[in-house]
Amino acid sequence: MNVVRVPRARQRVHVPPLMQQRMQPYPQRHTQKRARAASAGAPWIVAARRVSMLLLACVATLAPPSSANAQSKADAALAQQHWVLNCMGCHTATGGGIPGKVPPLANSLGYFEHLPAGREYVMRVPGASNSALSDQELADVLNWLLTTMNRDALPNDFKPYTADEITAHRRPAFSDVATVRARLIRDLHERGITGVADRY
Known part of the structure; x- marks a missing residue:
């Protein structure tokens, strides 16, 4: 079953x-x-x-790039070296000049940057115009001098010199620097900028 x-x-x-x-x-x-x-x-x-x-x-x-910071320090050191070799002999180490003979640059030159004609004056004084420095070297020296010894005298809109600007305005050198300087100082005084004395 x-x-x-x-x-x-x-x-x-x-x-x-x-x-x-x-x-x-x-x-x-x-x-x-x-x-x-x-x-x-x-x-x-x-x-x-x-x-x-x-x-x-x-x-x-x-944080600023370390390479750019190092390059900036190197440029400043080279500009200072050019200052020592080409400018310090007459204007002295402190940039104070020689009373009655050589005008001061420290706490003085920066005031001329308030005037377009003053900016050109800085490039065309015989000591700068006729120096052995290249246009780039002269631009570096002027920028170093203005930003270290004339920081408080510069206008707020100051622009560093460039090699192209030096090339365009460096020459000819002024033949009568005293007359040009006196006129610029009068213009500065009229604007209320009295940091530069009439005589040195």
């Missing part, structure tokens, strides 16, 4: 969610936990990274 077995319908067993979670393999459970934790903390992580990047950008902007 043959017995026919009829398969029973599978019964659905209700399993609580907590039990379902515990029934999952160990690695899968912890992977899901880490994913939920990362998702919850993602906004804070992104914000922290953005703040860090912003701070780094600010520091990079404020």
Whole structure:
């Protein structure tokens, strides 16, 4: 006698969610936990990274490049060397000049930069115009002299000399420097700029 077995319908067993979670393999459970934790903390992580990047950008902007700073110091040292070799003999080491003979440059020359004609005067005095310095070297010396010994005398909109400007206005040298200087000083006094004395 043959017995026919009829398969029973599978019964659905209700399993609580907590039990379902515990029934999952160990690695899968912890992977899901880490994913939920990362998702919850993602906004804070992104914000922290953005703040860090912003701070780094600010520091990079404020800090001057070391190579450019070193180059600037080298240019200033070379300009000072040209001053010593070509100008200091008459105008003295402090730029104070010789009373009655050589006009002072320190705390004096910068006032002429308030006038367009005064700016040209600085380039065309015989000591500068006829010097052995190249146009670039003369521009560097004048800029060094004005920004170190005449810082308080310069106008707010002072622009450094360039080699092209020196080339265009350096020559001819003034033949009567005293007359040109006296006229410029009168113009300065009329503007209320009295830092340059009539006589030296």
